Amino acid sequence: MINVAVFGYGNIGRYAEQAIGQAPDMNLAGIFHHDEVEQVIALHPDVVLLCVPSREVPRVAPTFLKVGISTVDSFDIHSSIPEVRQQLNATATAAVSVLSAGWDPGSDSVIRCLLQAMAPEGVTYTNFGPGRSMGHTVVAKSKPGVKDALSMTIPVGKGIHRREVYVILEKGALLSDVETAIKTDPYFVNDDTQVIEVASLEDLNTVQHGVLIERDGVSGVTKDQQMEFKMTINNPALTGQVMVSCARAAYRLANKKQFGCYTMIEIPPVTMLPGSEEENIKKLV
Amino acid sequence: MINVAVFGYGNIGRYAEQAIGQAPDMNLAGIFHHDEVEQVIALHPDVVLLCVPSREVPRVAPTFLKVGISTVDSFDIHSSIPEVRQQLNATATAAVSVLSAGWDPGSDSVIRCLLQAMAPEGVTYTNFGPGRSMGHTVVAKSKPGVKDALSMTIPVGKGIHRREVYVILEKGALLSDVETAIKTDPYFVNDDTQVIEVASLEDLNTVQHGVLIERDGVSGVTKDQQMEFKMTINNPALTGQVMVSCARAAYRLANKKQFGCYTMIEIPPVTMLPGSEEENIKKLV
Numbered sequence: 001m002i003n004v005a006v007f008g009y010g011n012i013g014r015y016a017e018q019a020i021g022q023a024p025d026m027n028l029a030g031i032f033h034h035d036e037v038e039q040v041i042a043l044h045p046d047v048v049l050l051c052v053p054s055r056e057v058p059r060v061a062p063t064f065l066k067v068g069i070s071t072v073d074s075f076d077i078h079s080s081i082p083e084v085r086q087q088l089n090a091t092a093t094a095a096v097s098v099l100s101a102g103w104d105p106g107s108d109s110v111i112r113c114l115l116q117a118m119a120p121e122g123v124t125y126t127n128f129g130p131g132r133s134m135g136h137t138v139v140a141k142s143k144p145g146v147k148d149a150l151s152m153t154i155p156v157g158k159g160i161h162r163r164e165v166y167v168i169l170e171k172g173a174l175l176s177d178v179e180t181a182i183k184t185d186p187y188f189v190n191d192d193t194q195v196i197e198v199a200s201l202e203d204l205n206t207v208q209h210g211v212l213i214e215r216d217g218v219s220g221v222t223k224d225q226q227m228e229f230k231m232t233i234n235n236p237a238l239t240g241q242v243m244v245s246c247a248r249a250a251y252r253l254a255n256k257k258q259f260g261c262y263t264m265i266e267i268p269p270v271t272m273l274p275g276s277e278e279e280n281i282k283k284l285v
Numbered sequence: 286m287i288n289v290a291v292f293g294y295g296n297i298g299r300y301a302e303q304a305i306g307q308a309p310d311m312n313l314a315g316i317f318h319h320d321e322v323e324q325v326i327a328l329h330p331d332v333v334l335l336c337v338p339s340r341e342v343p344r345v346a347p348t349f350l351k352v353g354i355s356t357v358d359s360f361d362i363h364s365s366i367p368e369v370r371q372q373l374n375a376t377a378t379a380a381v382s383v384l385s386a387g388w389d390p391g392s393d394s395v396i397r398c399l400l401q402a403m404a405p406e407g408v409t410y411t412n413f414g415p416g417r418s419m420g421h422t423v424v425a426k427s428k429p430g431v432k433d434a435l436s437m438t439i440p441v442g443k444g445i446h447r448r449e450v451y452v453i454l455e456k457g458a459l460l461s462d463v464e465t466a467i468k469t470d471p472y473f474v475n476d477d478t479q480v481i482e483v484a485s486l487e488d489l490n491t492v493q494h495g496v497l498i499e500r501d502g503v504s505g506v507t508k509d510q511q512m513e514f515k516m517t518i519n520n521p522a523l524t525g526q527v528m529v530s531c532a533r534a535a536y537r538l539a540n541k542k543q544f545g546c547y548t549m550i551e552i553p554p555v556t557m558l559p560g561s562e563e564e565n566i567k568k569l570v
Contacts, residue, residue: 015504015505015507016505018505018506018507019504019505021505021506022405022406022503022505022506023405078570081566081567081570082563082566082567085566100570103403105570107399107402107403109569109570110395110399110554111396111399111514112569113554113555113557113558113565113569114392114395114396114554114557116558116565116569117392117526117527117530117554117557117558118388118392118523118526118527118530119523119526120307120308120526120530120558120559121307218307219300219304219518219519219522219523219525219526220300220301220303220304220306220307220522220525220526220529221303221306221307222300222303222519222522224519225516225518225519225522225523226516226517226518227514227515227516227518228514228515228516229396229512229513229514229515230512230513230514230515231510231511231512231513232511233504233510233511233512234504234507234509234510237504237505237507237510238403238404238504238510240504240505241402241403241404241405241504241505242402242403244505245402245403245405263566263570264570265553265554265555265565265566265569265570266553266554266555266562266566267553268550268551268552268553269395269398269399269402269550269551269554270398270550270551272398272399272402273398273401273402273405274405277551278367280398280401280550281366281367281370281548281550281551282366282367284394284397284398284401284550285363285366285385285390285394285548285549285550
C-alpha cells in the first residue's frame with residue numbers, strides 16, 4: 001500500500017481524499033492544514049499531495065522534497081513551469097516531485113504531446129470551457145478589496161478565450177481599482193477580461209468544465225490528419241484524481257530511485273495505473 | 286543525428302521513409318528488403334523500423350536486437366502483445382525494442398491509458414472506421430485461393446465492429462473455402478465478418494481511416510466524467526509517423542542504457558519529440 005497524505009484541505013483536497021479512498025493500492029496517511037508541515041514530516045508518508053494555491057507550490061514543495069518525501073502538485077501557472085521544474089528538480093535528490101499534475105497543465109499536456117508525435121507539423125488549439133477556472137478564481141480572490149470572486153472561461157475559438165470575473169467587493173473598495181489589479185495580473189493580462197460586480201455568486205457557482213483540443217497536422221508529408229480530444233468534466237474532481245494517479249507514478253519512480261522533478265509528459269503513462277504493467281498492457285494496449 | 290533504417294518497403298515502409306525525411310534529427314540509413322538482414326547488421330543503424338507484416342515481427346526483431354540494434358515495429362495482434370513483449374524483452378539486453386508502435390495498438394493505447402488514470406472506474410469504447418484495416422487485409426490476402434483482398438472495418442457502436450472482406454479469387458478457388466479460412470482466423474473470429482467476391486478492388490482502395498474512443502468514467506466518486514478522442518487520418522501515414530517518433534524514443538532509452546522491450550504506454554511521451562525536454566515542456570505542458 002502507498003501511504004498518501006493530503007496537504008491543504010480546500011476544494012481539491014476534498015476530491016483528492018475521495019480518489020485516495022477509491023484507489024485499491026493506497027492508504028490515506030492523513031489530512032493536514034497549511035500550518036502542519038512538521039506533522040507531515042514526522043509521519044513521513046510516501047507521497048504528499050500539495051492541494052494548495054499554485055503560488056505556494058514553489059515554497060512548500062521543497063520542505064517535503066528535501067527530507068525525502070515525494071510530492072504531487074497541480075501548479076497551473078504555465079509560463080513558470082520550466083523554472084519551477086528546475087528549482088524542484090534541484091531539491092528532489094532523494095524523492096520525486098510531479099509538477100503540474102492536473103488536467104491543464106496535466107492530462108491535456110500529454111494529449112498535446114501525443115498529437116505532436118503523431119503529426120509533427122501543424123497547429124494545436126486548446127479551447128477551454130465554458131467553465132469556472134479555479135486558478136483564475138484564486139487569483140481574483142487574492143486582490144485587495146475583493147470579498148469573493150469567480151472567474152469563468154469562455155472559449156471564442158482557435159485557442160482564444162474571454163474571462164468573465166464576477167466579484168463581490170469589500171465595503172469601500174472601488175471596482176475600478178479591483179478591475180485594474182485583476183486585468184494586469186499575469187493570469188489575465190493576455191486575455192480579453194471583463195470584471196463584473198455582483199451581490200452573490202450563488203447562481204454562478206459551477207464545477208462543470210470542459211476542453212476541446214484540436215489538431216490539424218501532417219504525418220510525414222501527408223496533410224489533413226484531423227485529431228481532437230474533448231471532455232466535459234467536474235473540474236476539481238478530475239484534478240484530484242489526476243493528482244492521485246500521479247502519486248502512484250511518483251511512488252514507483254522513487255522506488256526505482258529515479259529521483260527528480262517530472263511533468264506529466266515525462267512520465268510513462270502506465271505508471272499512473274494500479275496493478276502490474278503486464279495486466280495493464282494486456283487490458284489497454 | 287539518429288541513423289534510422291527502414292526494413293521492408295511496402296505501404297508503411299514508404300510512409301516511414303517520408304517521416305524520417307521530415308525529422309530534423311534523423312538520417313535515413315537505408316531502405317532494405319526482407320532478404321537483406323545481413324546488410325542492415327553490417328550497417329548497424331541506431332534503430333531499424335520493421336515495416337513487415339505483424340506475424341513476421343517475433344522472428345525478425347530478435348535478429349537485430351541480439352546484435353544491439355534497436356527496433357520499432359507496429360505489431361498489431363492485440364492478444365499476442367504480452368507474450369511477444371516478454372520474448373523481445375529477453376533478447377533486448379543491449380538494445381531497445383518498441384513494440385506495437387502504430388495507432389491501434391499505439392497512440393490509441395496511450396489515450397486509453399490516460400483516460401483510465403483520469404477516471405479509473407468506467408467503460409472505454411474504441412470504435413474504428415469506417416476504413417480499410419491493413420492488418421486484416423494482409424491476413425485475408427495470405428489465405429490460399431486469394432489473389433487480392435481488402436478488409437473494411439465498419440463501426441456498429443460500443444466498440445463492436447463488422448468486417449467486410451472483399452476478395453479477388455484465384456482461378457479455380459472456391460469462395461466457400463476462402464470464406465471459412467478468413468472467418469476462422471483469429472483476426473476475424475470474434476467479429477461479424479462478410480466475405481464478398483469482387484472482380485476489382487479499385488473503387489474500394491482507400492487509406493482513410495478513423496477512430497472514436499469514448500469514456501464515461503468516475504474520478505474519485507464523481508460520476509459522468511465524459512471524455513472522447515476522435516480522429517480521421519491517412520492510416521499508413523500515421524503508422525509510419527508513429528514508428529518514426531518511437532524510433533526517437535528507442536534511441537534515447539538505449540542511450541540511457543534503459544534496454545528492453547516497451548509498448549507505447551511504458552514510454553515517457555516527451556521522448557518521442559525532437560528537441561530538448563525543456564523546449565517541449567515550455568511549448569506543450
